[in-house]
Amino acid sequence: MKVIEISCLEVWRQVSNYLENDVSAELRERIEAHVKVCAHCKAVVDGTKNVVKLIADGVEYELPQGFSQRLYRKIQDD
């Protein structure tokens, strides 16, 4: 069966859902077919995937030093 074409705009609208695995099998197939032939959309999909991967370790939101001890003390004193 021929995969129905999809526009760049539609790929951008769906990129987040695609990464969440929250698209139908048919839409997934269309997006993947599009990305194979469209370098810009491939850059958008790969880049967005990398953003998700990059922030996943949460380094930017580590607890300040002593946070746990201060919290523990507050609970005890409350």
Added chain:
Amino acid sequence: MSTPRLNPDPNESELIQRVCAGEKECFYTLVRPYERAVFAAAMSILNNTADAEEVAQEAVLKAFKHLASFRREAKFSTWLVQITINEARLKLRKDRRHLYESVDEPKSDDEGDYIPKDYADWREIPSETLQRRELREALKRALDSLPPKYREVLILRDVQHLSIEETAQALGLTTGNVKTRLLRARMQMRDALAPGIDGSWTSGKTEWERVRPW
């Protein structure tokens, strides 16, 4: 897609019952797995370490006082994050009402489509690159530059790994709103980080080439 990070104590229900029955000392054990989530949730709104710590700690104490009213319709972690979000919004409203207008923002997202601005080709990130100072600094700047309503969903979903439903519950949004904002947050982050992709982070080069088709 992402690794769950909110690992509850296996005896969470029992711990809740014990705290409600007066065993105060169990409370820290109950909240300890969520310290980071609570702090990050406060940061997502306040974007200031000292304020976020103050709010996070107040939120935990509030949860302690109101634990008996926890109805188990949501997970304990979501309930805790929800309290934190509310406390953070209250603080923001109190401290900088004139600077932050979107606290009571409408719940609809009627903005148009997000058009990517940069098409730098970004494939696998080598693991050693992840630790590069330039990259981490750029990441922090990109997160700081996001409007709070996008940063909130991004942090709860992609940093703290709440599900879409939990993120919606914690922020008082619909799952549709969360998905719309998540898309925009991720796309904006990608655009903000794209300039370094062909340049310093991956190859040590100091120059990069912006790729624009139009």
